[in-house]
Amino acid sequence: MTKFYANENFPIDLVKELRQLGYDVLTSYEAGQANQSISDEEVLNFAHEQQRVMITLNREDFISLHKQGQNHSGIIICKEDRDYKGQGGIIYDFLIQNTQPLTRRLIRIKKQNQKGSSTQVFVIQEY
Secondary structure, three states, X not given: OOEEEEOOOOOHHHHHHHHHOOOEEEEOOOOOOOOOOOOHHHHHHHHHHOOOEEEEOOHHHHHHHHHOXXXXXXXXXXXXXXXXXXXXXXXXXXXXXXXXXXXXXXXXXXXEEOOOOOOEEEEEEEO
């Protein structure tokens, strides 16, 4: 099963939801990496060394690192949204359906309007 590394801006409630779904999630606090002004590049390197998929809310910086070709074990960027069950569910569904490794892949969770409805749903975009 996929192992995640959550940086310090990642909501603990979403960490808990992912753990309930059976995922191994290491937080930056648990790893002793929080509140030290560690660069995003170093955070991504740490996750890769630990063979963990980076999971974050920090869209711009991690998309940039990905586009620069930095080696990584995968990046999932979540949306800042309190629907933790919805986001956890979409991640779970994506990983169950997609058996290819996430190495060097960037997945973004977004919310979009449903055609013909005012309801928004989470969707996956891959870079």
